Amino acid sequence: MGSTQKDVQVSYDVSNDFFRLWLDERMNYTCGVFEGTDNLEEAQVKKLNIIHDFAHLSPDKRVLDIGCGWGANIEFMALDKGVKDVHGVTLSPAQFEEIKRRNIPGVTAHCGNFFDYEPAEKFDALTSICMIEHVCSPEEARNGKAVELYRNYFKRAHAITKKGAWFGLQSILRNFVPRSQKDIRDIGWVTYAIFPGGITPRMEEIVQAVNPYWEIMEVKTRREDYGKTCWHWRDRLRKNEALIKDKWGTQVFDDYDRYLSACVTGFEKHYQSLAQWSLRRID
Amino acid sequence: MHTDDQIIELFRAAVKEVDGKDLGAITRETEISDLGLDSVMTMEVIGVLEEKLDMRFPDEDLATLKRIGDLTTLVRKMAA
Numbered sequence: 022m023g024s025t026q027k028d029v030q031v032s033y034d035v036s037n038d039f040f041r042l043w044l045d046e047r048m049n050y051t052c053g054v055f056e057g058t059d060n061l062e063e064a065q066v067k068k069l070n071i072i073h074d075f076a077h078l079s080p081d082k083r084v085l086d087i088g089c090g091w092g093a094n095i096e097f098m099a100l101d102k103g104v105k106d107v108h109g110v111t112l113s114p115a116q117f118e119e120i121k122r123r124n125i126p127g128v129t130a131h132c133g134n135f136f137d138y139e140p141a142e143k144f145d146a147l148t149s150i151c152m153i154e155h156v157c158s159p160e161e162a163r164n165g166k167a168v169e170l171y172r173n174y175f176k177r178a179h180a181i182t183k184k185g186a187w188f189g190l191q192s193i194l195r196n197f198v199p200r201s202q203k204d205i206r207d208i209g210w211v212t213y214a215i216f217p218g219g220i221t222p223r224m225e226e227i228v229q230a231v232n233p234y235w236e237i238m239e240v241k242t243r244r245e246d247y248g249k250t251c252w253h254w255r256d257r258l259r260k261n262e263a264l265i266k267d268k269w270g271t272q273v274f275d276d277y278d279r280y281l282s283a284c285v286t287g288f289e290k291h292y293q294s295l296a297q298w299s300l301r302r303i304d
Numbered sequence: 305m306h307t308d309d310q311i312i313e314l315f316r317a318a319v320k321e322v323d324g325k326d327l328g329a330i331t332r333e334t335e336i337s338d339l340g341l342d343s344v345m346t347m348e349v350i351g352v353l354e355e356k357l358d359m360r361f362p363d364e365d366l367a368t369l370k371r372i373g374d375l376t377t378l379v380r381k382m383a384a
Contacts, residue, residue, distance in 0.1 A: 197363065198347060198363050198366070199347070200347055200348060200350060200351025200352075200354065201348065201351060202344055202345075202348050205344045205347055205348075206344065
């Protein structure tokens, strides 16, 4: 079952203006790609280009972005790449409000659970940037349900696509269990307090779960890129410390500083990594 | 190559370092869950043990450890 709407609201509905202060201008809340740049805005566009290419998109394609956040990727596909038929689904009401505010031509968005989403017509391509982390809860992972739940996600993705579809997927990966008390407690706190109901998958779980629906055509891991992304987010957060404390309170600032610091450490020490996947539908 | 007794002694020292307590008699048959360590402490003890042995255990092997004997078997397998 993973994250409920109530869980997702804890993660993403603090305030759109709060996230706007420390994310890039498009509001990507996922790993950027720092190839040939140290600039967060550019790194996020590089990431969006990679996912676009991994999904084999072109302007004539009908595409769904699963877990579309505040609309960074659907806006990029529609405006920067000229894709004519772009759809997004998010479970967060605050993110949905931001997408409506952007009023992007050629884009429709739906606020609800991906598993209940019934499109009027099947898609040529899918993208999903770090939504799969909400598909399985820590309790379900402990009970051995992870592969079954991820497979259900890929089954649903298969059901709503046409033959020949491609899927550009990005996911955080759970790699190595921390051994120090501080790191164990910090990572556990991030899991339960900042992203309740979700857990990052292990790479081998995804490799198992895509079958028999999707073929893995390409995978690229980007552990260091995500560490750098989190460093930039924390840097921007700290530069806005006074404003954040004034508008949202000291606790919000302290919690997000602790969370982003735990992430910087987590990627540095291999507790977490990130993967970008190009998947081809098995017809 | 460490003997089972040497590995058990290193484990005992790791628990002392993390939790400050002296374990009573432990054997290969002792259940790790009976030692009064919570899950965080257990991982800390594993971390100290890894440092002393200069090895790193795969997470999936750690998930299967139930008795001290499982740990000594894992250490010997890793060293082989």
